[in-house]
Amino acid sequence: MRIPASEHKIAQEQICERADAIIRKLQKAGFEAYLVGGCVRDLLLGLTPKDFDIATGAHPEQVRKIFSSARLIGRRFRLAHIYYGRDYIEVATFRAPHDESAQGQVNEQGRILHDNVYGSLEEDVWRRDFTINALFYDPVSGDVLDYIGGMQDLAKRRLHLIGDAEQRYREDPVRMLRALRFAAKLDFELDGPTGELIYSMGSLLHGVAPARLFDELLKLLHSGQGWKTFLLLEQYHLLSALLPVTATSLAHDVDGQYRKLLQSALTNTDHRLAEGKSVMPAFLFAVLLWEQVHTQMVQAQLKGHPELQALHIAATDVLRDQVKITAIPRRFSNVTREIWGLQARFRHRDLRRATILFNNPRFRAAYDFLCLRANSGETIVADDCEWWRSFQETSPEDRPMLCKNSGKKRRTKRKKTKSVAAE
Incomplete structure (x- = not known):
């Protein structure tokens, strides 16, 4: 369904000039090209997009031929970054349903291993995660393209997975985290299986690479709605999958003192982000892991270790446990140690x-x-x-x-x- 400019809120002056120029150049070269995903969603909600992503019928190699500053990245999901100095616009090729080829492999649990089966716009719609992220905008015509009811879900403020919810979570368990992040950020409700299945499928996160979970955790708690997101992680039983040390501390937090520390820290972080101030991942982990570090430090002191040595022992043990889940880079964990020390x-x-x-x-x-x-x-x-x-x-x-x-x-x-x- 095409929705003309007269029937939606997006104005041409809201569009990133670079993204607009890329789309026009791709269309002039004979390829379909649109803004897609979060930027379209946010524009329709009256929000300011952080990024302007583009979807096109051009393959990554074809994009590179058209734009001299384009660099191709990714193996599992190949796409193009078109650079403007240090900044870039991301351009992805329309995807089709998976096949049995090397470009479209999934493992025994249904998780996507390779995602480079290219297709049409109509096929690409069904490959996206949520209906509200499957909206396309053509800055040339001014039309919004909605093939799957995304506009209706935006109006009802609900988050709905496209297709079979269980299959979509198995394809990529991180979608469960994205669902909670969007629910917190946009103040949306999780619709039916989109929310219900998270309770029983959260264990799939254990199979996700720790480096990727670290990035997702920062997105969750540095989103500007960190405390609200944290509560959703608790509600849907995902906290122990991401932050087992923190979950253990909360389970023993009889007087609520540690919960108050977490709430204060995450609320302050939300305020800093709202004011455009910087935040430190190292500080976030200092708070999230402190209770267990302090507890184990006291235990080490009771065994005769001096205070600083006891802290070093406790910090090493707790960080080692957390790094198994979320791969905290040393440049952050070393600063976390300094804050404690x-x-x-x-x-x-x-x-x-x-x-x-x-x-x-x-x-x-x-x-x-x-x-x-x-x-x-x-x-x-x-x-x-x-x-x-x-x-x-x-x-x-x-x-x-x-x-x-x-x-x-x-x-x-x-x-x-x-x-x-x-x-």
């Missing part, structure tokens, strides 16, 4: 050590983590959070006196504690 140093308030800590490149992240712990109910660090707030607000000239007064207060406090103990 600096927590004990916030207890020191003499000027020399305070200044060294303040000048540490990880100070800000570690301090924010400290205050999240305090705000979630860890009273043991509440005083440290307040003191370090004062240290940052105090001029360099007055910091020596702040540290000196703090030392006096601590000595007085220790004397009172000893006196009460003696009585």
